[in-house]
Amino acid sequence: MQKILLIIFLCIVAVVIEQLNYGNGGYQNNQIIIKQITKQQAINEDIANRNSLLEIKIAGMKGSMDALEARARYELNLIKPGETLVVLPENYIIKLPAQKNNKQSKEK
Numbered sequence: 001m002q003k004i005l006l007i008i009f010l011c012i013v014a015v016v017i018e019q020l021n022y023g024n025g026g027y028q029n030n031q032i033i034i035k036q037i038t039k040q041q042a043i044n045e046d047i048a049n050r051n052s053l054l055e056i057k058i059a060g061m062k063g064s065m066d067a068l069e070a071r072a073r074y075e076l077n078l079i080k081p082g083e084t085l086v087v088l089p090e091n092y093i094i095k096l097p098a099q100k101n102n103k104q105s106k107e108k
Contacts, residue, residue, distance in 0.1 A: 021027050061068045072078045079085045 019026060023029070061071065077085055077087065
């Protein structure tokens with residue numbers, strides 16, 4: 001009889017230990033949630049930094065119409081009536097003709 005009770009008790013202890021380690025709210029589940037929280041906190045910090053930069057840009061634009069106009073011209077390629085917009089590729093290099101030395105031009 002005692003052996004049967006001991007076996008039942010050991011089975012109950014094994015089930016409890018298994019639930020503590022692997023069950024919902026157990027140790028391993030808790031570790032996974034802690035990792036997820038850490039990742040989310042890093043993402044939240046990045047978003048908060050981006051938001052603060054945007055708030056600074058917005059405050060700068062509210063104070064000055066010139067800044068707002070410059071930003072619209074740069075980002076949206078807006079032009080005033082009568083202006084001509086010329087857009088060059090980013091990797092476009094302007095090559096100027098080589099200038100002759102003043103001494104060489106005077107000698108000729």
